[in-house]
Amino acid sequence: MKITRIRKAETHAGDVSRQQQVLEVVAAFGQLAIQERDLDQVMNESIRQLCATLSVEMAKVLEFLPDKQAFLLRAGIGWKEGLVGHAVVGAGPESQAGYTLASNEPVIVTDLSQETRFSGPSLLVDHAVVSGMSCLICDQNGNPLGVLGVHSSAKRSFSVEDVRFLQTMANILAYAIHRKEVEIQLESVKNSLESRVQERTQALVHHQQRIRNLSSELLLTEQRERRRISTELHDYLAQLLVVGKIKLSQLQQADLSEQQGVIAKEVEDSLDEALTYTRDLMAQISPPILYEFGLVAALGWLADKMSRYDLRVTVTSHVDDASLPLPESTAVILYQVVRELLFNVVKHAKIVDAGIEIIHDSPEVVCIDVSDLGCGFDQKAILETMATSPKFGLLNVQERMESLGGYCEIHSRMGEGTRVRITIPYSADGTPSKARTPFSPIISPLVTEAKTGVIRVVLADDHPIFREGLGTLLNACLDIQVVGEAENGEQAVELARTLQPDVVVMDINMPVMNGIEATRLIKDSQPSIYIIGLSMHADQIVKQGFSEAGGNRYITKGDSFTSFAEVIRSSQGK
Template sequence: MSDLPSPTYSILLVEDNPADAELVRERLKDASGMSPFHITRASTLNEALTILHSTPFDVILLDLNLPETNGLETLKRIRSANSAIPLVVLTVHEDEPLALEAIKLGAQDYIPKSSMNAVLLARILYYAMEREKNERIRRDSERKYRLFVDGATGLAFIMLDLDGKITHWNSGAERLFGYTEDAALHKHFSILFTAEDLRTGRPETELRRAESLEKGDDDNWLVRADGSRFWASGAVTAIRDPNDKLIGFAKVVRDKSAQKDTSDKLAELNRTLEERVIQRTQELTRNQERLRAMASDLTVTEQRERRRLATDLHDYLAQLLVVCRLKLSQGQSISDKETLLKVIQEADTLLDQSLTYTRTLVSQLSPTCLYEFGLHAALVWLGSEMGKQGLTVTLKSTDETPTLPENQAVLVFQSVRELLYNVLKHSGVNEVMVNLSLQQDNHLLIEVKDFGCGFSENPEERNAQSPTHFGLFSIRERLEALGGEMVLHSARQKGTQVLLRIPIEHSTEDLQPRLVKPVPVQAIRKTHASRPPSEKIRILLADDHKMVREGFCHILNSQVDLEVVGEAEDGKQAITNCESLRPDVVVMDLHMPGMDGLEAIRRIKQQIPETVIIGLSVYDTPDVARWFQEAGAEAFVTKGGPAETLVTIIRKFSHQKKSA
């Protein structure tokens, strides 16, 4: 294995005495086994400064006594020219105080000329270069450390002495805590802790734990200079010298307020979520119990209603028909005309009572007017029916009631009816308001409000008061199934307000009479064929029930001045027969399949305006008469009324038309 060449070290020798300079050269040559030295001599300080300006050296060997300067001043000027090169001082005699002052000013070592030998001189130069090298490494390491510590603005690096006083305070600590370096240095680090932690002795506990465990990690609240608190993650580390002696502590702090806030919010969200899960589970359990109870209650209610209907049909309607039949049988054996007429009138009264009961029963089972005339008309009818039971209903509508699909209209009607019955049974008052309004977000709002006794809005208390009452629960569930909602406001002795809100769906299957586009009158009139004059009043009957048409035909044809010239079973057929037969009078039923009576009346009045039209319906409410009148009919007759009424009205309006 070959020997590597030894490095050559360059020395700047600053010496005015040639003999002393030569002595130094000789001593370094005699240093056998050591790396060679290359010596450059400067005899004056200015020469040395000039050489240093242009040439690098590994070490400077300086005589303090030069012609133009003397003592420590020489050292100061050389160090000011280049402080990075290690420097050894040459003295004439062993002057210990002077040597110590030189070392304080930056010299690595000193050697008296009188005791200088080759080995000592070479060793001192080597040691000086190594010490300077190590010092340079230390300074560079410290510089990098400070750059790292001061550059980490998100972290607070704090050095503490054994007593816990602050000896180092980086820019991150200044930013995080708000104390400047001057304000923080030499203060006890307990200024960073909360009052609660100070009372429990937390600062001392952290130091002692770090001393025993070398490092202690913890998360806790710390305090800024302005008194505000923040959540911090910190660690205290014990610092020891090479002999394992404790010399201080280092504390690193990071602001974790954002993480703490996020963690707290997440914990709160989890807690809230758990509460909501428990609440929803309890609500679901209650709803299941309600549904089971309601299913049972519905079964019982269905059977009760079946029994009630059967009883009513048997005890009332069937008895009326039995008596009527007995009257008719009695009439077969009566020869006296006046007595027979009286029996017939009694039978007619019984039949009228039967028809009235039947109409009432049909309306209760299924509100026919809802399907024929729409929601508003059905609510008007419902108000009149409730009035018969002692409850005055005031119906108000801010806008025209919109057209609703069948499922929505039926739901709203049934809900309002249920609420009105609740008012009738439980409120203790005889008046209620029902308000309809169309909201801007295309929702229909129905308000049912009374000023009765009210009740508690607490569900559990309300259920305890009425454990088998499921009306409100049923309404809410059905509304929510269609995207709506029910809002209830009630207080004892202050009345109850129920708001039903439902989105309006667009559907072609509406529940209101449809308007038809007017047909040009003149274009139709050109197709009318002339008919021969007749002394009888020509009548067209339009009704979808054949037996009804046959009954009216028999009655009308029995009159000497009346003649039924045609029949129709729906609105379209009535229009066609009007065009071909040109009757004087049309008796038009309200409800027929396909095109209903109101639409047919409008169309006929557009095509043949001189035709007299008389509306016909089983309903006898004022609204039905108004609808017929608005469509263009001259009059309205109920099917259950006396036949003479229809005959009289036909003659009246036919004669008025001819006279005009």
């Protein structure tokens, strides 16, 4: 029995390590897809990582040709010389790629010679393919762009996790393809303008506006994709890392040998490191504060983060987010503009201090000043450079402001610093309000018979895998009982009212109603309930918002299970 327990523990540790490896590959490839402009390089890296991670000899990216009748072997590993870039596979249901297109779902082949759903195309037969799997690469509207596949000359099986990994890589690849298409469109428009500028002066104004719109759309598209990738990292990668820590904590409570304990501790340290990296990556890709708390809060967060570049930034705001609601697209552009201006200070001002001032003196306009007392520059020479160099950063700022109906003012003198003011028109009446998601029924309580003398807990989190993992461990404690679960803030408020728990463990970022608003409502009517705030991030602005809503304790999901249990016990004086 002891040998069996040891083997089970070793197998579990191996599964956690394998899962961590896959998640690290997804995170690294997502970052590459954002940064790398060469689409072929992104495709080649995707198939290289697939071969290495899934231990297969062959992988391919098939591009859906414009005639919709065939696929082109756009990128691949393991294929005969001269095929990549030239080989064509039929898009009919008789091929694996065509069958994948027709079925609109991942396809797994255990033995191609025994396959009855389709016949093996010559590309696979000629390479003695036995097993493999494939999935669609689709754009944001669900339109097929191609097929991503892996193959092996040996018979093997693929797990659900393998399929999930393949589909995640295909989704990230779809983002890179879409971004490249937008860049090509933008480049096409610019080239068209340059060729007609001498003979179509009037058309120039029209096309310049089109460039601005495309530039803004490119920025917004990038931000939307950044947010989508950040959300996928949060909802999939980060949650699995947290659950991995919870499962590891459960494993560590078992009777482990000294060597197993050392291995478990190393795995825990690796998970902590991966979780910290994932948090930083999510914040870099798309800061959640911008979408959760608004532009003013996000600029404060940005100012703090600039310290890593040895720049101290002071934020002065004459308005808060509650009194300055902005459309999300406008807030995103303003945030990016201010960020770009701060990096200009880092690169050119030769100083360690800068300032941001948000001004809303007039109800018709909003102004943001970014200033420094650095070396300054010859303003006349810079303005001439802006007029002749489309790559100059301040020109991009000007174009983005014009796309919002605003403008950019630059004031600088050599040796006296620089102040850049961006101004946009503002109308509080014209600001769209966020649509409310219809309220869904609350989740029924998990137990029908309550234990006496225990701390009764409601878990509120929109990730079932996290609720299940934490709930299982808490229920294993003799003095703690999970009596209900909620997947959004409104359900948490209703469960608190009906179940009267001692403690509510409240995720901050939830749909329908976020955890801060839910905490405020619960505390208004039931102040005795102890509310513990949970978040993947440890930002001070989030902590402050939770505390002001009446929250009692704030911890991150990366903390150990022991921390969760101790906080719950201490809330009741145990």
